[in-house]
Amino acid sequence: MGAEPSAERKRTRIQIRNSEAILEAALDVFSQAGFRGATLDQIAEAAGLSKPNLLYYFPSKEAIHTTLLAGLMDSWLAPLAALRADGDPVEELLGYVRRKLAMTRRYPRESRLFANEILQGAPHIHAMIAGELKALVDEKAALIADWAAQGRIAAVDPRHLIFSIWATTQHYADFDAQVRGVLGPAEPDPLVAAEQFLTHLFRAALTPPSR
Amino acid sequence: MGAEPSAERKRTRIQIRNSEAILEAALDVFSQAGFRGATLDQIAEAAGLSKPNLLYYFPSKEAIHTTLLAGLMDSWLAPLAALRADGDPVEELLGYVRRKLAMTRRYPRESRLFANEILQGAPHIHAMIAGELKALVDEKAALIADWAAQGRIAAVDPRHLIFSIWATTQHYADFDAQVRGVLGPAEPDPLVAAEQFLTHLFRAALTPPSR
DNA sequence: GTCTATAGAAGGATAGAC
DNA sequence: GTCTATCCTTCTATAGAC
Numbered sequence: 001m002g003a004e005p006s007a008e009r010k011r012t013r014i015q016i017r018n019s020e021a022i023l024e025a026a027l028d029v030f031s032q033a034g035f036r037g038a039t040l041d042q043i044a045e046a047a048g049l050s051k052p053n054l055l056y057y058f059p060s061k062e063a064i065h066t067t068l069l070a071g072l073m074d075s076w077l078a079p080l081a082a083l084r085a086d087g088d089p090v091e092e093l094l095g096y097v098r099r100k101l102a103m104t105r106r107y108p109r110e111s112r113l114f115a116n117e118i119l120q121g122a123p124h125i126h127a128m129i130a131g132e133l134k135a136l137v138d139e140k141a142a143l144i145a146d147w148a149a150q151g152r153i154a155a156v157d158p159r160h161l162i163f164s165i166w167a168t169t170q171h172y173a174d175f176d177a178q179v180r181g182v183l184g185p186a187e188p189d190p191l192v193a194a195e196q197f198l199t200h201l202f203r204a205a206l207t208p209p210s211r
Numbered sequence: 212m213g214a215e216p217s218a219e220r221k222r223t224r225i226q227i228r229n230s231e232a233i234l235e236a237a238l239d240v241f242s243q244a245g246f247r248g249a250t251l252d253q254i255a256e257a258a259g260l261s262k263p264n265l266l267y268y269f270p271s272k273e274a275i276h277t278t279l280l281a282g283l284m285d286s287w288l289a290p291l292a293a294l295r296a297d298g299d300p301v302e303e304l305l306g307y308v309r310r311k312l313a314m315t316r317r318y319p320r321e322s323r324l325f326a327n328e329i330l331q332g333a334p335h336i337h338a339m340i341a342g343e344l345k346a347l348v349d350e351k352a353a354l355i356a357d358w359a360a361q362g363r364i365a366a367v368d369p370r371h372l373i374f375s376i377w378a379t380t381q382h383y384a385d386f387d388a389q390v391r392g393v394l395g396p397a398e399p400d401p402l403v404a405a406e407q408f409l410t411h412l413f414r415a416a417l418t419p420p421s422r
Numbered sequence: 423g424t425c426t427a428t429a430g431a432a433g434g435a436t437a438g439a440c
Numbered sequence: 441g442t443c444t445a446t447c448c449t450t451c452t453a454t455a456g457a458c
Contacts, residue, residue, distance in 0.1 A: 032331065032332065033247065033331065034245050034247065034248065034327075034330075034331065035248075036244065036245065036247050036248035037245065037246075037247035037248065037331065112330060115326075115330055115385075115386075116245075116330060118385075118386050118388050118389045119245075119323060119326055119327060119330065119385055119386070119388075120243065120244065120245065120248065121243065121388045122388040122389060122392065126388075126392065129388070129389055129392035129393065130392045130393075130395075133389075133392070133393060134392060134393050134395065137393050154411070154415070156408060156411060156412075157404050157407070157408045159393065159394060159404075160401075160404055160405055160408035160409075161408065163379075163382060163383075163386075163390065163405075164379045164382075164408070164409070164412060166382070166386075167378040167379045167381075167382035167386075168374075168375045168378045168379060170378075171374060171375075171377070171378035172374075174326075174329075174330055175326075175329050175330070175374075175377075175378070177329050177330075177332045177333040177337075177340070178329045178333060178340055178344075179374065181333065181337065181340035181341045181344070181345060182340065182341075182344060182345050182348050182370065183370060184341075184345065190371075193368050193370075193371055194371055194374075196368070197367060197368045197371035197372065197375070198371075198375070200365070200367060200416060201367075201375060201412065201416045202412075204365070204415040204416040204418075205411060205412045205415040205416060207415075
């Protein structure tokens, strides 16, 4: 806790460029092999640097991993954070489903990085889950509960609704190998059919019975 | 490929006992740390054997892993295999959801073992996914498509329905760390509320519009 | 069948020249 | 800032006594 405002110090262009190349390469490798399965050799090769040079930019393998996770956190929470109280509740929640699915499509490596981490018991992000993430879920769950109490959506458990949205959307990134294997090589883009199905699934479950 | 009918040879009681202790310990360790993250030391300690003794029963770390996966395959597919053509289609599918959720409750380690494997690209079970699993899904998807064509369930994509059932039920085992962190320490058993929510979710999505 | 000891390889991290 | 060389630990697997 020195005088520096953060871990980000003044850096030259080349330092910024190399740091970003390392994080990009590390995302590739960590998301595919997990933390223990990834090696500095693989990351160094993917980044086009030597192994010692990697450790000139980051003090350790763990530091690279931690930097990655922390840097991705905000954008990972953005789709849920964007859930608004105004507008039609059912459409608002379906919009969340679509935003989350768009994340899966665009950032499958990030999804697998988090999946690996949580699957191993979330050793590096325990605090964030029980803190930042829980707070966000609590806030949005209260909003959803309000909607349900007003009869504007069906009576559902808000937290398990959120879990099911996470599970169904991230499935297409995290279990991609299984999805592709089961659908076969002919299938072009599973996410198109997935969006249609999930829209039906959650619209049917959320539409209140009275209308 | 010798004259032996399979890898299972004649074995004494103590051999059977030790083999099972190793597989039980390996399930613990592999499911928590993944293949690369697990070490023979951990497995040996959990099994109450020495490391060389482990390798007396199995030729390699990989052999333990492969034996585990292969041995669990049938029981893992059982809930879907039990989907029957007779009875009410909606209730039949809800029964599948409940059976799958019961697997999650009873066999969370098995769920995480498979999740780890698929997350890393399913290197050891590629063939099984594109073969046995795909065949089973194709068969049951055809049954579900028939139900939909007859208007006995809503018109849904059968394969993505199956994916969503896998995703939502296994989520409570694979992402247990996140579920517990978000719900907080007070929550006793997330799976009770989960079963209620998922029953509503899939009943609403599957019930045909006309009745 | 089970152990101690150890070989051999891989991986994270550091030293020090340039 | 980047490299070569290397240290040291960890890990899989084997050798060989009992």
